[in-house]
Amino acid sequence: MTSAFDASTLSSQSESGSSSVVRLSEVTKRFGATIALDQVSLSIRRGEVLGLIGRSGAGKSTLIRCLNGLERPDSGDIEIEGRSIIGLGERELQPLRRRIGIVFQHFNLMSAKTAADNVALPLEIAGQPRAVRNARVAELLELIGLADKADAYPAQLSGGQKQRVGIARALAARPALLLSDEATSALDPETTDAILELLRDINRKLDLTILLVTHEISVVRAIADRVAVLDGGNIVEQGPARRIFASPCAATTRSLLRAYRPTLPDDLAARLVAGWGERTLLKVVVIGARARAPLLAELALATGLRVSLVHGGVDRVRGEEVGVLFLEADGRDRAQFSAALDFLRLHADEVEVLGHVAGDA
Ligand SMILES: Nc1ncnc2c1ncn2[C@@H]1O[C@H](COP(=O)(O)OP(=O)(O)OP(=O)(O)O)[C@@H](O)[C@H]1O
Numbered sequence: 001m002t003s004a005f006d007a008s009t010l011s012s013q014s015e016s017g018s019s020s021v022v023r024l025s026e027v028t029k030r031f032g033a034t035i036a037l038d039q040v041s042l043s044i045r046r047g048e049v050l051g052l053i054g055r056s057g058a059g060k061s062t063l064i065r066c067l068n069g070l071e072r073p074d075s076g077d078i079e080i081e082g083r084s085i086i087g088l089g090e091r092e093l094q095p096l097r098r099r100i101g102i103v104f105q106h107f108n109l110m111s112a113k114t115a116a117d118n119v120a121l122p123l124e125i126a127g128q129p130r131a132v133r134n135a136r137v138a139e140l141l142e143l144i145g146l147a148d149k150a151d152a153y154p155a156q157l158s159g160g161q162k163q164r165v166g167i168a169r170a171l172a173a174r175p176a177l178l179l180s181d182e183a184t185s186a187l188d189p190e191t192t193d194a195i196l197e198l199l200r201d202i203n204r205k206l207d208l209t210i211l212l213v214t215h216e217i218s219v220v221r222a223i224a225d226r227v228a229v230l231d232g233g234n235i236v237e238q239g240p241a242r243r244i245f246a247s248p249c250a251a252t253t254r255s256l257l258r259a260y261r262p263t264l265p266d267d268l269a270a271r272l273v274a275g276w277g278e279r280t281l282l283k284v285v286v287i288g289a290r291a292r293a294p295l296l297a298e299l300a301l302a303t304g305l306r307v308s309l310v311h312g313g314v315d316r317v318r319g320e321e322v323g324v325l326f327l328e329a330d331g332r333d334r335a336q337f338s339a340a341l342d343f344l345r346l347h348a349d350e351v352e353v354l355g356h357v358a359g360d361a
Contacts, residue, residue: 020079021046021176021209022067022100027076029062029233036062038233039076044177049203049210051224051241053217053256058230060213064181068100069093081176098126101170105182107162109154115165116141116150122172140168144198160191167198171208178202178210184219196222217260221245221317229253245317246285246324247350262312262324264354277356280331281310283324285350291321295347305329305340328357 020043029037036059044050054060065071066078069085078085080096088096101122109118116137123133141147144164154162163183170178180199184192200223202208212224220227220241227245228238229252236250245261248254264283272281286295291314300306311326331337344351 019045021081022211023077023079024063024067025077025079027063027066027073027078029059029066029071029073035233037066037073040230040233040235042228042235042238044209044211045226046209047203047207048225049200049212049223051212051214051220051227052230053214053220053227054230055215055252055256059233060215060230061181062233063230064102064179064213067179068097068102098122098173099176101173101175101178103163103166103170103178103180103183105185107154107159107166109162109165109169111154114151114153115146115157115161118154118165119168119172122169126173136172137168140171143171143202144168158191159187160194163187163191163195164198167195167202171202176209178208180210180212180214182214182216183212185214185216192216192219193222199223217257221260221315223318225318229256242287242317242320242322245315246287246322260315262326264326265311268310268326271357272355273358275356277358278330278332279357280329280337281354281357282307282327282329282344283312283350283352283354284327284344284348286314286321286323286325286347287349288320290347290349291323293347295344296327298347299340299343302343303336303340305333305336307340326354331356 022044024040024042027037027040028035040063052060052063062071066073069088073086080099083096085093085096110121113121119137119140120133123136137150138147141150144167146161146164149157149161154165157165166183184195187195196219199210203210212219214220224241226239227241229236229250231250231252237244237248237253244253245257248257248261268281296307296309307327307329309325310328312324314321314323316322329337329340341351
């Protein structure tokens with residue numbers, strides 16, 4: 001479908017020039033004895049898709065509520081486009097709150113209003129004249145591919161269509177940040193993919209900053225540029241999505257991503273010996289173009305060392321190849337093995353010697 005909207009008119013860029021749309025600095029929030037957020041520092045950079053993941057009770061909802069001013073942190077600072085929201089009264093908070101468009105899990109559409117009127121609602125609240133509202137609604141419905149559903153009521157729309165309307169409504173007032181609060185958690189996998197594609201498309205076309213708060217790892221894997229992991233109110237790890245998926249550091253991250261990354265199978269781990277063994281097990285991470293290169297063939301050509309791929313594979317994180325390969329190599333010729341390690345360190349993103357395996361493997 002061709003879209004007639006003009007990206008420049010939908011631009012979310014602000015004039016502040018700050019590279020962070022939202023910044024939390026050492027934010028702490030307690031509920032009685034429970035520390036829901038513990039000195040959380042997190043920046044969301046302009047134009048990026050940040051995935052915030054964590055188990056139930058990790059503090060995700062509290063972070064969202066602090067961000068839109070529904071909860072007040074006990075300490076720390078929260079800035080939206082460089083302006084602190086701490087200490088602001090309800091009236092001063094309103095315009096800053098409008099800089100964040102929220103997409104909800106259960107859509108939260110008004111059932112008595114048509115799709116077009118739902119999208120228009122934030123503009124109506126902002127006091128925009130009817131003609132401006134109508135033009136904006138038309139371009140947004142075009143953007144989400146529902147121009148023909150303007151007059152439909154929510155009950156006449158599928159879950160995916162309702163969420164598209166939810167996204168259009170969240171974009172209506174040209175927010176600096178689109179906050180997706182479990183936006184795909186109520187949708188089937190196919191519809192989820194379509195919604196994620198739409199979010200990615202909007203991110204690219206409008207350079208829109210998106211915060212994805214979710215417990216769905218597959219969502220983050222599909223479209224996040226960066227990932228932050230919340231656990232017990234702490235950010236235990238954050239970094240580029242491909243790095244987090246290839247080599248998560250924190251135990252919580254490893255556990256959350258368990259199903260999405262290869263780990264050394266138990267039987268191979270059991271064969272590792274403490275001391276010297278004839279064969280060596282290596283973990284090699286290759287990302288992007290490096291994952292597409294014939295690495296193992298080139299290793300054999302360059303060093304003469306032929307290695308066996310014993311586990312692992314290549315996955316996609318945000319459409320980019322991330323290979324995690326478990327290799328077994330004959331390590332008896334130490335000079336050759338050392339040359340092979342040098343070669344791998346030069347041509348792979350990460351190389352780890354996991355240990356040795358007794359001969360006869
Ligand atoms: N209003 C409240 N009063 C008391 N405790 C609260 C309140 N809101 C949250 N908590 C507690 O703070 C912690 C973080 O809760 P929060 O709802 O932010 O987690 P979450 O990551 O959003 O979980 P979920 O994915 O289940 O929604 C939990 O221990 C929760 O019980």
